[in-house]
Amino acid sequence: MWSQISSVISMNxxxxxxxxxxxxxxxxxxxxxxxxxxxxxxxxxxxxxxxQGSGSDELAVLIRSGSQAELNSVLSREQVNLIAESPxxxxxxxxxxxxxxxxxxxxxxxxxxxxxxxxxxRGIDERGLELRKNVQLTQGRMFEPGKNEIVVGxxxxxxxxxxxxxxxxxxxxAQWQVVGVFSAGGSVFESELWADVRTVQGQFDRGxxxxxxxxxxxxxxxVAPLEQTIKADQQRLNLDVSTEKAYYQEQSQGVGDLxxxxxxxxxxAMALGALAxxxxxxxxxxxxxxxxxxxxxxxxxxGIPVFCGTLFESLxxxxxxxxxGTMAAYLFFDGISTxxxxxxxxxxxxxxxxxxxxxxxxxxxxxxxxxxxxFFPALRAARLPVLLAFAAAA
Amino acid sequence: MSDFYLVWKNxxxxxxxxxxxxFAIVIAFxxxxxxxxxxxxxxxxxxLSADNRLVVVNKINFTQPLPISYVAKIAAVEGVKAVTxxxxxxxxxxxxxxxxxxxAVDPETYLDxxxxxxxxxxxxxxxxxxxxxxxxxGEKLAQTFGWKIxxxxxxxxxxxxxxxxxxxxxxxxxxxxxxxxxxxDTNFLLFHYKYFIETQTxxxxxxxxxxxxxxxxNLNDQVANAIDEQFANSAHETETSSxxxxxxxxxxxxxxxxxxxxxxxxxxxxxxxxxxxxxxALAIRERTREIGxxxxxxxxxxxxFRLVLSxxxxxxxxxxxxxxxxxxxxxxxxxxxxQIKNMLPSLVLxxxxxxxxxxxxxxxxxxxxxxxxxxxxxxxxxxxxxRK
Numbered sequence: 001m002w003s004q005i006s007s008v009i010s011m012n013x014x015x016x017x018x019x020x021x022x023x024x025x026x027x028x029x030x031x032x033x034x035x036x037x038x039x040x041x042x043x044x045x046x047x048x049x050x051x052q053g054s055g056s057d058e059l060a061v062l063i064r065s066g067s068q069a070e071l072n073s074v075l076s077r078e079q080v081n082l083i084a085e086s087p088x089x090x091x092x093x094x095x096x097x098x099x100x101x102x103x104x105x106x107x108x109x110x111x112x113x114x115x116x117x118x119x120x121x122r123g124i125d126e127r128g129l130e131l132r133k134n135v136q137l138t139q140g141r142m143f144e145p146g147k148n149e150i151v152v153g154x155x156x157x158x159x160x161x162x163x164x165x166x167x168x169x170x171x172x173x174a175q176w177q178v179v180g181v182f183s184a185g186g187s188v189f190e191s192e193l194w195a196d197v198r199t200v201q202g203q204f205d206r207g208x209x210x211x212x213x214x215x216x217x218x219x220x221x222x223v224a225p226l227e228q229t230i231k232a233d234q235q236r237l238n239l240d241v242s243t244e245k246a247y248y249q250e251q252s253q254g255v256g257d258l259x260x261x262x263x264x265x266x267x268x269a270m271a272l273g274a275l276a277x278x279x280x281x282x283x284x285x286x287x288x289x290x291x292x293x294x295x296x297x298x299x300x301x302x303g304i305p306v307f308c309g310t311l312f313e314s315l316x317x318x319x320x321x322x323x324x325g326t327m328a329a330y331l332f333f334d335g336i337s338t339x340x341x342x343x344x345x346x347x348x349x350x351x352x353x354x355x356x357x358x359x360x361x362x363x364x365x366x367x368x369x370x371x372x373x374x375f376f377p378a379l380r381a382a383r384l385p386v387l388l389a390f391a392a393a394a
Numbered sequence: 395m396s397d398f399y400l401v402w403k404n405x406x407x408x409x410x411x412x413x414x415x416x417f418a419i420v421i422a423f424x425x426x427x428x429x430x431x432x433x434x435x436x437x438x439x440x441x442l443s444a445d446n447r448l449v450v451v452n453k454i455n456f457t458q459p460l461p462i463s464y465v466a467k468i469a470a471v472e473g474v475k476a477v478t479x480x481x482x483x484x485x486x487x488x489x490x491x492x493x494x495x496x497x498a499v500d501p502e503t504y505l506d507x508x509x510x511x512x513x514x515x516x517x518x519x520x521x522x523x524x525x526x527x528x529x530x531x532g533e534k535l536a537q538t539f540g541w542k543i544x545x546x547x548x549x550x551x552x553x554x555x556x557x558x559x560x561x562x563x564x565x566x567x568x569x570x571x572x573x574x575x576x577x578x579d580t581n582f583l584l585f586h587y588k589y590f591i592e593t594q595t596x597x598x599x600x601x602x603x604x605x606x607x608x609x610x611x612n613l614n615d616q617v618a619n620a621i622d623e624q625f626a627n628s629a630h631e632t633e634t635s636s637x638x639x640x641x642x643x644x645x646x647x648x649x650x651x652x653x654x655x656x657x658x659x660x661x662x663x664x665x666x667x668x669x670x671x672x673x674x675a676l677a678i679r680e681r682t683r684e685i686g687x688x689x690x691x692x693x694x695x696x697x698x699f700r701l702v703l704s705x706x707x708x709x710x711x712x713x714x715x716x717x718x719x720x721x722x723x724x725x726x727x728x729x730x731x732x733q734i735k736n737m738l739p740s741l742v743l744x745x746x747x748x749x750x751x752x753x754x755x756x757x758x759x760x761x762x763x764x765x766x767x768x769x770x771x772x773x774x775x776x777x778x779x780x781r782k
Contacts, residue, residue, distance in 0.1 A: 022676065025668040032665045036658060066561060071457075072484065072553040074596075105455040112650070115643040118455060171454050173629050204458075238555075266425070270662055273421035276414040277669035283410060284676060340649045345457065347647065 004301055008309035013316060015289060022281040023317055029274040030321025030369055031328065034362045036270060038329035038354060040263025041361055044256055046353035047340070051252035054187035055245035058220045059131060060089075062213040065238040069251065069344045070103045070212040075239070077208040082237060083215065088225025090216040097216035099128035102200050102209075105346055106171055106193070108160035110339070117339070119160065120192045120346040121150075121171075123200030131214055132184065140165050140180035145196045148203070151180035153190035155349035159339050163193070174203045188248065191339070191349040214244065254343050271369055278373025282314045286381045293381055294389030303382035310381045314374025315367065322366025326359055401704045408677070412709075415673050419713025419758070420720065422666040423751055427721025428728075429655045430747040435738040436651050438577045439644075443637035444510055445611035446475075448618055450604040451640075453631035457482075459600035460630050465500075468604060471620050473613040478503035479601040481590060485583065487539065488548040488562050492732075494535060495582035496549060497602075498590030501528075507605050511574055518543075518569025526589050528568035532580030534739060536570050538732070543567055549583070554594040563593065579739035605637075663758070671762040674706050678766035685770050686778025699771040706763025707756060714755035718748060 016023050062083060063073035080100040083089075090097045102123035110117040125145070129135065143149035152163045162169065169176045176195065184190045201208065217223065223241050230237045242250075286293070293306055334354040342348035406412055434441075450468065452458035462479070469477045478500050485496025501523045505514065514522075514530065522528040529549070531541055541547060545567045555561050565585055573580045591598055608617050618634035625632045635643075645651070678685075688698060722743045728734050729741045 022672050025672045028668055029665040032661050036661050064555070066550070067552055074555075105457045107453075107455045110646070113643075113646040115646040117647050118457070172631060173627065235559075238559075266658055269421055269425055270658075270665065273418045273662065273669070274665055276418040276421070277665070280411060280414045280669065280673055283414075338649065341647045 001302075001304070004305040005308045008296065008301070008305040009312045011292070012285070012289075012309040012313040015285075015292075016313065016317075018288060019281065019285055022284055026274075026278050026281045026317045026373070027321040027324065029277045030318045030366050031325035033267060033270045033274045033369070034322045034325030034366050035329045035332075037263060037267035037365055038326060038358060038362045039333050039352070040259060040266065041358040042329065042333055042352040042354040043338075044259035044263060045355060045358055046350045047259060047348070048252045048256040049353050050186060050348065050350040051188055051248045051256070051342075052245075053185065054189060055243065055248035057243055057245045058217055059244040060213075060215045060217050060223050060226055060241055061244050061247045062215070062226070062239045062241045063211070065240050067240070070101075071105065071344050071346070073211045075100065075210045075213060077210075079237060079239065080210060080213060082233065083213055083226070083229070083239075086226055086229035088218050088222065088229075090218045094127075097127065097131060099124060099131050099214045100197070100210040101128055101212050101214065102197050102204075102206060103211045103344075104200070104204060104206075108156070108347070109162060110347075111159055111161050112338075117160065118341065118346045119156065120344065121200070122192050122194050123197035124194055125197050128197070128214065131216055132189065134185035134187065135182050135189065136184075137180050137182050140178075142180055143195055146199060147196070148174055148176045148199060149179045150176050150193050150195045151182055152178055152193050153349075154181060154183045155190035155337070155339075156193065157181055158337050159191075159347070159349050172203065186351075188342075188348055191347055217243070251343050255340060255348075267365060271365055275369050275373055278314060278318065278369055279377065281317070282310060282374055282377035283380070285313060286310060286377045286384075289381075290384065290389045293384055294386045297384070297386045297389075306384075307378045307382035310378035311371070311374040314377070315370035318366045318370025318373065319363070321369075322363045325366070326362050329362070330354055397701060397704065401701060401708060404677075404681070404701075405705050405709060411673060411677065415670050415709055416713040416716065418666055418669045419710060420717040422662045423714045423717025423755070424721045424724070425662045426659050426751055426754065427718050427743055427747060428724055429659055430750070431721070431725045431741055431743045432738060433652060433655045434744065434747065435577075435741045436645060436648075438579070438740040439641040440638055442511070442575065442578060443641055444607070445636075445638075446608045446614065447507065447637040448606050448608065448614060448634050449637055449640040450606065450621060450632050450634045452603075453622075453633040456603060456640075459602060460604065460632065462599050462601050464625070464630070464632070465601070465604060467624065468606060468621055471617060471624070473608050473610075473617040473620070475607045475609050476503060476507050477604060477606045478507045479587070479604045480504065481587065481600075481602040483549075483554065483585075483590065484552045485549050486552065488550045492538075493552065496551070497582065497584055498587045499584050500587050501584075504584060507607055511578060512571045512580070513574055514569050514571040518571075522568040525566060525568050526586050527564060527566050529565040529583050529585040530569045530571055531567055531583045533570055533572045534580045534735070535583060536567070538581070538735075541567050541570075543570065549585075551594075554590075554596065556593050557595055558593075563589070576742065577740035581735070581739050663754070666758070667761060670706075670709070670758070671765075674709075674762050675766050678702060678770055682773065682778050682781050685773055686775050686781075689773070689775045689778070695771045698773075699767045702767035702770045703760065703763045706766070707759030710755045710759035710762070714751060714758070718743070718751055 063070055067073040084096045084098050104121050105118045106121045107116045108119040143151055156163050163178055165178055165181060167178045221243055223243060226241045230239050296306060333352045336352050339347045339349040452460050465477055465479050468474060481498040483496035483498055486493045522530045547565050548562045549565050550561045608614055614636055621634045622632050685698060725741055725743045
């Protein structure tokens with residue numbers, strides 16, 4: 001039986017050149033479908049990886065209750081001081097490891113569209129830098145407290161014009177000089193501009209207000225003591241607390257999901273179109289080989305090898321297409337940098353990221369097209385009445 | 395025997411192939427219709443913007459505030475017909491998680507500046523202007539929440555808190571406005587600037603942005619320059635741009651939506667060309683003998699060419715029309731989904747898309763049919779008849 005199956009399969013495969021153009025069309029159609037799916041999945045995956053890689057379990061973030069994102073939040077100095085005294089926060093010789101930060105939006109020019117784009121401008125102090133372990137200066141130096149100096153993330157440099165080291169940027173009446181460029185392990189912080197928090201408060205008339213508190217947790221992942229503190233003093237502490245990891249997980253949901261939910265229906269619709277092509281090709285294959293199939297049946301081959309031959313031919317064409325599509329997507333899309341508006345209303349720069357999951361999804365789609373495209377024609381081939389087949393071939 | 399009968403018989407002789415080809419074409423035009431409608435919906439803000447309306451925002455970024463004193467100064471600039479101002483509120487109904495646009499505006503001037511954009515009856519308008527806690531609700535928003543005139547609604551902000559420590563602004567529905575055109579989004583509400591600014595905690599002398607109309611759209615650049623120069627080197631520099639430009643650059647912040655959509659549609663049509671083109675070529679090859687017979691009967695070469703080409707165009711049109719019908723159903727269905735209604739309020743399959751789709755159908759038919767048709771035309775009778 002197995003030798004019969006394999007010999008029919010090899011007959012099928014060797015007869016492909018007789019249907020060269022139709023077979024090529026099927027391969028290409030599947031390749032295009034897979035490439036489109038992979039592009040969307042790699043985009044969604046890259047976006048999620050960037051945001052989810054930004055959050056740490058060791059940090060808590062606190063924002064005003066109901067504000068959802070730091071942009072909408074506002075916190076007073078008093079609230080910051082109250083939280084600093086809370087149990088559950090790690091301390092060192094300088095006191096509690098806590099960073100009160102300011103977050104506002106300034107304009108940048110997107111290189112691709114030459115249009116204005118919202119960039120996050122974060123005011124932090126040395127404590128804020130200490131809390132971010134993965135931040136490293138790649139050019140220049142850190143800003144000095146009290147001076148109009150900014151450092152910019154690497155992704156800003158990549159996607160937006162005018163933030164090169166040494167440049168002077170005018171925001172309102174003040175001039176700011178870019179004194180450094182930093183990397184942050186591919187996280188969302190690389191899409192930000194940073195400056196000294198007190199200077200930013202002064203230049204933007206923010207008084208002594210902040211928008212977000214980051215605090216190092218005494219026990220990683222445990223925000224319960226902070227929740228207790230907030231509950232005990234609700235009059236003054238109307239805050240939401242979560243781990244930084246959970247915060248960015250939440251932020252990644254909207255846009256990340258949207259890309260996935262757009263990608264799959266599009267790919268499935270296109271896959272149905274490609275399936276029609278595959279069916280066409282395979283029915284044609286069966287019709288062309290009617291005489292051959294009848295001969296096989298006449299000399300005693302059962303239906304199963306004939307069925308497998310056609311199914312395998314279809315599967316082979318689709319998988320070749322799938323591989324081609326994957327390669328094309330890898331060459332053209334993987335790693336390209338792009339940016340979109342995140343839920344904080346600012347640009348988030350991310351890279352298309354094709355990981356193994358994404359590729360498996362693409363190849364699975366190709367295999368599904370192959371199986372469905374081959375199944376019905378294979379059934380017809382296996383059931384072909386011998387006499388009729390001879391008559392048709394004659 | 396008419397030509398159409400011949401073409402129809404040829405196209406439907408292999409039912410399975412007809413179904414598969416039609417299906418492939420249906421899918422491509424379905425994608426074209428749905429994606430085209432989505433693209434248009436994204437661009438609706440740009441398309442519907444008035445020529446003589448300008449937006450004045452803080453030069454640092456449009457989320458930064460401007461002093462309210464600017465309103466009077468801008469009104470005095472030559473060429474400015476009307477000025478109004480607005481503050482973003484970020485509204486949701488207390489207790490729900492559905493966010494929608496809410497703006498605190500100047501009730502006396504806002505509706506004048508947007509007179510061509512939204513319409514509201516005089517009674518509603520006056521009632522709203524009189525009541526400090528009055529709110530003007532968009533038709534779509536009112537439908538979503540089932541609000542009627544006179545309803546008291548608790549509106550919260552995800553940005554602002556009140557001086558009394560709470561987050562809820564009590565408002566009374568005094569009017570419901572409609573969009574001046576079907577594509578206009580009415581999923582937002584307008585309430586009094588005074589009510590907002592005097593109850594929230596962020597200072598009392600600022601606005602979010604200003605909107606002006608000019609006497610003539612030819613004056614736009616001149617007016618914009620005059621405004622921006624007036625405030626240059628002040629603590630609050632302005633940036634004035636046309637409404638169209640402003641909407642376009644905001645759209646571009648999301649990403650190259652148009653480019654992505656065009657690429658997907660192009661990919662879909664490319665696969666379609668491969669599938670249907672090959673299938674047509676095969677169908678004509680199979681009928682070589684018959685074409686020989688037709689020619690023997692006296693059909694001219696050009697007649698045969700036309701027959702084959704009509705066949706591929708007919709196929710494309712059948713599939714295309716079915717695809718667009720399906721697209722229309724899907725677009726209407728999507729338009730009812732609350733999340734999509736929020737994001738893309740003006741999702742419709744309009745005449746432009748249909749016209750373009752029709753041109754694509756004809757083009758698709760011609761491209762897939764031209765080579766087989768040419769071969770059929772060139773076919774030599776003796777050779778054709780002798781082939782198996």
